[in-house]
Amino acid sequence: MSTSAISIKGLTKKYDDKYAVAGIDLEVAYGEIFAILGPNGAGKTTTVEILEGYRFRDSGEVTVLGEDPQALGDKTYSWRERIGIVLQSSADAGDLSVRETVHHFAKYYSRAKDPDSVIALTGLSEKADDKIRNLSGGQRRRLDVALGIIGSPELLFLDEPTTGFDPEARRAFWELIRTLRDEGTTILLTTHYLDEAEALADRVAVIADGKIIEISPPETLGGRHLAQARITWVEGGKQHERFTSTPTSDVATISTRMGGEVPELQVIRPSLEDIYLQMIGATE
Amino acid sequence: MNVMRLGLLRGRLEIKQFLRQRESVVFTIFFPVMLLFIFGSVFKDTIAPGVTFSQYFVAGMIATGLVNSGFQQLAITIPMERDFGTLKRLRGTPMSPASYFIGKAILVTVSTVVQIALLMGFGAAMFGLDMPTSVSKWIRFAWLIIVGSACTTALGIAFSTVPKSGRGASAVVSPIVIILQFFSGVFFVFTQLPKWMQDFAAIFPLKWLTQGMRSVFLPDSFVQQEVAKSWEVGRTAIVLVVWTAIGIGFSIKKFKWANT
Secondary structure, eight states: OOSEEEEEEEEEEEETTEEEEEEEEEEEETTOEEEEEOOTTSSHHHHHHHHTTSSOOSEEEEEETTBOTTSOGGGHHHHHHHEEEEOSOOOOOTTSBHHHHHHHHHTTOTTOOOHHHHHHHTTOGGGTTSBGGGSOHHHHHHHHHHHHHTTOOSEEEEESTTTTOOHHHHHHHHHHHHHHHHTTOEEEEEESOHHHHHHHOSEEEEEETTEEEEEEOGGGGGGTTTSOEEEEEEETTEEEEEEESOHHHHHHHHHHHHTSOOTTOEEEOOOHHHHHHHHHHHTO | OHHHHHHHHHHHHHHHHHHHOHHHHIIIIIHHHHHHHHHHHHOOOEEETTEEHHHHHHHHHHHHHHHIIIIIHHHHHHHHHHHHTHHHHHHTSSOOHHHHHHHHHHHHHHHHHHHHHHHHHHHHHHHOOOOOOSHHHHHHHHHHHHHHHHHHHHHHHHHTTSOSSHHHHHHHHHHHHHHHHHHTTSSSOGGGSOHHHHHHHTTSHHHHHHHHHHHHHSOGGGGGGSTTSSOOHHHHHHHHHHHHHHHHHHHHHHOOSSOO
């Protein structure tokens, strides 16, 4: 019996002769929001689809909520009751309304949430009686999420959930994910958006070429918290730049020297994106 | 039990979706009626004592109705659902695949019954189609519909694995149905076809369905005009059951829930 919601050891998967997943180990704790970051073709979706039971692995050990997703047997349906899946893209059932679809999917689960409150939670109340074909891309995505959470899953998979959202919708979506986390849902998220991983995830795994480069909380990824800050300012009509581990005292020194205000002063810490691009770039 | 309950819910949902797609309603339900109207109006010759080509044609179109509602409809719409990701999403829920297939079977049954009722109504009103004259013919008619639907449903689900994309599905499926219609004695009198066409058609269910429907709707004397001088009811049942088994077996092994 595994104590983690997800446990992966030595996972590999080949397509033709190329490794899509080339030996991955990771553990996701119950109640955690775990993000997988990586460029297209890094193996994110393959890994997630193996966890969801859509694909079979070549080697390695996988348990998801204590079960091996490719050896479920008669536990298949009781296991599927406990997970929610938001796939990367879907465009189906265009002739049904949002309400009809969510109410229908609720029938599949024995512990379903109230469909109308899920519609409200995903911000679709005003569109509840519209046909799916008339929804915008972002609204369809929210419907995907509604169908993913309708069964009160213990574990929710989100594959690039906010693609096509405007910034406001993305913030609202993040709030929704935090609400689910507060209810105790474990969430595995794959995303292109670093700000999304930073805002939501307890821990982040960076994947490239089917391998994990690093797993850590977003604030310490790639030694970010130890990285030197860059200070830039203008002194004597010239642009100055300095890398330092002690930016506060450096700024104080410069300020004293210049008699107060420092023109065009900036203190820049590497963003998650800088770190990430560095890590990805290093593998190429 | 839950499988059946969800299957019924799926069936209701399938019918709702079907009725909201104007093209599918027109294509599946009204197109055969239009064809009946056109062919029946053009070819009015008497082909045997007391039997006009129109009557012969109506029997063939009723048989075709089973193929349209089952095989053709499913082999075209399932690849579209696969493209859209509908199937993949369903696969990720606790709903059993059996419920999905029960839903499809309900859709096929309902659209078949509606289509056949329309064809019979038009056939009777405009082209002198006689209703079955005895209880035993009605019973045969009923089991032909039940076994025929099961057969074309199973084959439609099996064949849904063939088209590479939803968009291309109708280009792959429709010609097969049309060719079988020509070879199986729908558009032409079967006995007037070349022997090789008859032999080819005899491999597939449609020929047996048309022959079965003729046995229900045409006078008993017409049996002398058939190739075998018999309605071959037993053999028809065997062919349909064998094809149903092939369809189910193939579907269980090969059904695809996603494109890759």
